[in-house]
Amino acid sequence: xxxASTGASTTVGAVATVPAASAPAPAASSSRSCSPSDSxxxxxxxxxxRMSFALFLAGVATFALxxxxxxxxxxxxxxxxxxxxxxxxxxxxxxxxxxxxxxxMSALSERYGRRTVMTGSLAVAVGLGLLVPxxxxxxxxxxxxxxxxxxLAGLPASATAYLAEEVRPRALxxxxxxxVAGNSVGGMSGRVITGWVAQEWGWRVAVxxxxxxxxxxxxxxxxxxxxxxxxxxxxxxxxxxxxxVRGHLADPLLRRLYAIGALFMTVFGGVYTVIxxxxxxxxxxxxxxxxxxxxxxxxxxxxxxxxxxxxxxRLGRRGALYLAGGTTATGLLVSLADSLPLVxxxxxxxxAGFFAGHAVASSAVGRTATTGRAQASALYQSAYYIGSSxxxxxxxxxxxxxxWAGTVGVGVLAVAGVVTITVxxxxxxxxxxxxxxx
Numbered sequence: 277x278x279x280a281s282t283g284a285s286t287t288v289g290a291v292a293t294v295p296a297a298s299a300p301a302p303a304a305s306s307s308r309s310c311s312p313s314d315s316x317x318x319x320x321x322x323x324x325x326r327m328s329f330a331l332f333l334a335g336v337a338t339f340a341l342x343x344x345x346x347x348x349x350x351x352x353x354x355x356x357x358x359x360x361x362x363x364x365x366x367x368x369x370x371x372x373x374x375x376x377x378x379x380x381m382s383a384l385s386e387r388y389g390r391r392t393v394m395t396g397s398l399a400v401a402v403g404l405g406l407l408v409p410x411x412x413x414x415x416x417x418x419x420x421x422x423x424x425x426x427x428l429a430g431l432p433a434s435a436t437a438y439l440a441e442e443v444r445p446r447a448l449x450x451x452x453x454x455x456v457a458g459n460s461v462g463g464m465s466g467r468v469i470t471g472w473v474a475q476e477w478g479w480r481v482a483v484x485x486x487x488x489x490x491x492x493x494x495x496x497x498x499x500x501x502x503x504x505x506x507x508x509x510x511x512x513x514x515x516x517x518x519x520x521v522r523g524h525l526a527d528p529l530l531r532r533l534y535a536i537g538a539l540f541m542t543v544f545g546g547v548y549t550v551i552x553x554x555x556x557x558x559x560x561x562x563x564x565x566x567x568x569x570x571x572x573x574x575x576x577x578x579x580x581x582x583x584x585x586x587x588x589x590r591l592g593r594r595g596a597l598y599l600a601g602g603t604t605a606t607g608l609l610v611s612l613a614d615s616l617p618l619v620x621x622x623x624x625x626x627x628a629g630f631f632a633g634h635a636v637a638s639s640a641v642g643r644t645a646t647t648g649r650a651q652a653s654a655l656y657q658s659a660y661y662i663g664s665s666x667x668x669x670x671x672x673x674x675x676x677x678x679x680w681a682g683t684v685g686v687g688v689l690a691v692a693g694v695v696t697i698t699v700x701x702x703x704x705x706x707x708x709x710x711x712x713x714x
Contacts, residue, residue, distance in 0.1 A: 314444055315505065315506075316441075316442055316443055316444045316505075316506060317442055317443050317444065317502075318443070318444045318446070323502040324443075326500045326501070326502060327442070327443075327500075327501060327502050329500055330496070330497045330500035330501035330502075331435055331438075331439070331455040331497075331501070332455065332461075333493040333494075333496050333497045333500070334394060334398065334431060334435060334455070334493070334494075334497045334501075335431075335435075335455050335459040335460075335461070335462055336459075336461055336462035336465070336489075336493050337398060337401075337402065337462060337489075337490040337493035337494055337497070338398075338401075338428050338431045338432075338459065338462060339459045339460070339461075339462035339463035339466065340462040340463070340465065340466030340469075340486050340489060340490055340493075341370075341401055341402070341405050341424060341428060341462075341466070341486065341487075341490050342370050342371065342374065342424075342425060342428055342463075343367065343370075343463050343466055343467060344405070344408070344466055344470060344482075344483050344486045344487075345366040345367055345370075345417075345421065345470075345479075345483065346367050346467060346548060346549060346552075347467040347468075347470050347471045347474075347552055347564075347567065347568045347571060348470055348471075348474055348479040348482060348483070348552075348564075349363045349364060349366070349367070349549065349552055349553065350363075350552050350553055350556045350564070350567075351474055351478065351479040351564065352366060352414070352417075352479055353553075355479070356413070356414040358414055359672075359676050360549075360550065360553050360672040360675055360676055361669065361672040361673040361675075361676045362414065363414070363672075364549050364550075364668045364669055364671075364672035365414075365418045365421075365668075365669065366414075366417055366418055366421050367421075367545070367549055367664075367665075367668045368664075368665040368666075368668040368669045369418045369419070369421045369422035369425065369665075370421040370422065370424055370425035370428075371425055371545070371661040371662075371664040371665045371668065372422065372425065372661070372662070372665040373421075373422040373423065373424070373425030373426035373427075373428075373429070374425040374426065374428050374429045374432075374657075374661045375425075375429075375657070375658045375659075375660075375661035375662045375664075375665060376426065376429075376658070377425075377426040377429035377430075378429040378432060378433055378654045378657045378658050378661070379521070379651065379654040379655065379658055380429075381393060381397065381429040381430040381433065381434070381654075382433035382434065382437070382650045382651060382653070382654040383512060383517050383651075384430070384512075385430065385433065385434040385437060385650070386437075386509070386512070386650060387509055387512045388509070389504060389507055389509070390434040390435070390437055390438035390441070390504060390507060391438065391501055391503065391504055393430045393434045394430055394431055394434045394435060394438070394497075394501075395494075395497075395498050396430065397427050397428060397429065397430025397431055397434075398428075398430075398431070398490075398493075398494040398497060398498075399494060400427035401424050401427040401428045401490070402487060402490045402491045402494050404420055404423055404424040404427060405424060405483075405486065405487035405490055405491075406484070406487045406488075406491070407420055408420050408421065408424070408483050408484075408487065409480040409481070409483045409484040409487070410480075425661075432653075432654075432657050433650050433653050433654045433657060435455055436455075436653055437649075437650045437653075438504065438507075439455065440649070441504065441506045441507055442502070442504060442505065442506055460574055460575075460577065460578045463571070463574060464571050464572060464574035464575065466486050467568050467571035468568045468569055468571055468572060469482070469485060469486065469489075469568070470482035470483065470485070470486060470568060471564050471565050471566075471567055471568010471569060471571075472564075472565040472568055472569075473485050474564050474565075474568070475563055475564040475565040475568075517651065520647070520648035520651045521648075521651055521655065523647075523648070524645060524648065524651060524652050524655055525655070527644065527645075528704060529640075529644050529701065529704075530641065530644055530645065530652065530655075532697050532698075532700070532701050533637045533638075533640050533641050533644070533656065534641075534655060534656055534659040535659065535693070535697055536597065536633065536637045536694050536697055536698070537634060537637045537638060537656055537659050537660040537663065538659040538660060538662055538663030538666075539663060539690045539691070539693045539694045539697075540600075540604070540630050540633045540634055540637070540663070540690070540694060541630075541634070541660050541661070541663030541664045541667060542663040542664075542666050542667035542670070542671075542686070542687075542690040543604055543608070543626065543630060543667060543686075543687040543690045543691060544626070544627075544630045544664070544667065545663065545664035545665070545666070545667025545668045545671065546667035546668065546670060546671020546672070546674075546683050546686055546687055546690075547608075547611075547623070547626055547667075547671065547683065547687060548571070549667065549668040549671055549672055550671050550672055550675045550680070550683045551567075551570065551623070552567050553675060554619075554675075554680050555567045555570065555619075559614055560616055560619075570620070570623065573620070573623045573624055573627050574627065576624050576627045576628050576631075577627045577628060577630065577631030578631070579628075580627075580628040580629070580631045580632040580635075581631040581632060581634070581635040583632070584596065584632050584635035584636050584639070587599065587632065587636070588636060593636060593640060594698050594701060594702055596632065596633075596636045597633055597636055597637070597694065597698045598695065598698060599629075599632070600629045600630070600632040600633030600636065600694075601629065601633060601691045601694045601695050601698070602629070603625050603626075603628055603629030603632070604625065604626050604629030604630055604633070604687070604691050605629075605687075605688060605691045606625050606629075607621075607622045607623065607624065607625025607626035607627075607628075607629060608622065608626060608684045608687045608688055608691070609622075609684070609688075610622035610625060611623065611626070611680070611684065612680065612681060612684055626687075633694065634660070637656075638656055638660075641653065641656045667686070667690075670686055671683045671686050671687070674686045
């Protein structure tokens with residue numbers, strides 16, 4: 277059994293694929309992958325910059341659309357006369373739709389091609405995005421957002437699989453980093469833009485602006501992304517897919533990694549769904565534009581995710597997860613203070629801890645799964661977005677019942693779950709015979 281399958285690996289390579297869960301196996305970096313005759317893309321080579329920028333734009337569009345209503349929830353609550361727990365479904369429906377459809381979409385990309393599925397997904401998602409501002413009721417808004425999330429499910433697994441096939445292994449981390457940077461920039465800028473636009477013209481105009489930005493990104497993506505040269509169509513046979521999924525779910529380490537990803541995202545989804553309500557209310561009473569700008573804290577997460585490899589090199593995978601969980605929990609407790617600087621410090625710690633933990637867990641999936649990596653990645657992403665949906669709804673419900681302390685309580689319980697699972701992983705690794713734990 278490999279180190280990754282026991283959870284005992286502590287090498288920097290364990291996170292070398294941050295955060296791609298569908299990266300190639302270590303064997304892929306053989307002499308062939310480094311040979312001058314390797315026709316896959318590399319920095320400075322033909323098509324690499326176009327490909328990188330295209331996927332960066334796809335990441336921007338995906339996350340700007342996926343979380344377009346999150347910073348606007350207080351305004352949506354006000355227009356429809358609903359509580360935070362009801363308005364939060366506009367976020368939960370989108371992430372839930374993505375969670376439910378990411379596995380089927382990954383299977384379609386195996387059969388019809390990564391670029392085809394990504395293009396179709398973006399086209400449908402941006403079309404729905406242009407309809408969202410005209411939703412006449414909260415119910416119709418939630419339905420449109422759920423469909424939008426389902427459409428966006430074609431992006432995450434297909435993008436990482438495309439990169440694994442078309443980019444040389446030594447350049448893969450950089451290429452995936454640009455895609456993830458697009459995710460971060462899209463998630464951050466979408467919230468910041470909507471906050472300031474909504475302050476002047478309302479949430480419907482703000483969402484419409486995001487839709488137009490996403491259309492521009494989608495068109496540029498399709499024009500720039502090079503045609504795949506190394507894609508081989510796979511099978512759509514349900515039995516083959518079901519067997520692969522069952523194999524991944526039977527692996528104890530993969531199950532733990534999926535649960536850790538879901539729990540970290542439960543914290544993050546709950547905090548960022550509710551934070552707008554806290555900061556627009558007493559004692560802070562901040563305007564919508566300033567609240568939207570709070571999401572610039574995401575930049576901290578970009579840095580923490582990029583340093584996850586060094587953390588694992590020094591502390592081991594489980595040590596890095598303990599540190600990420602402890603940082604997140606500390607941020608939650610600090611944010612309880614009725615002091616704006618302390619609340620912001622808490623958000624910085626929560627964001628840094630979440631992104632580091634997510635990077636460690638998601639990259640470990642790629643190291644652990646030796647076959648069916650697209651499906652292993654899809655299962656992780658499904659668990660991850662189920663956690664986002666759960667965090668949005670449960671965090672908002674807790675806020676309605678007990679204020680910010682209720683949301684923090686949900687987050688602390690989720691972090692406790694991460695720590696418990698990591699401890700169980702440590703015990704399981706110690707029970708492995710020396711030969712298996714090599």
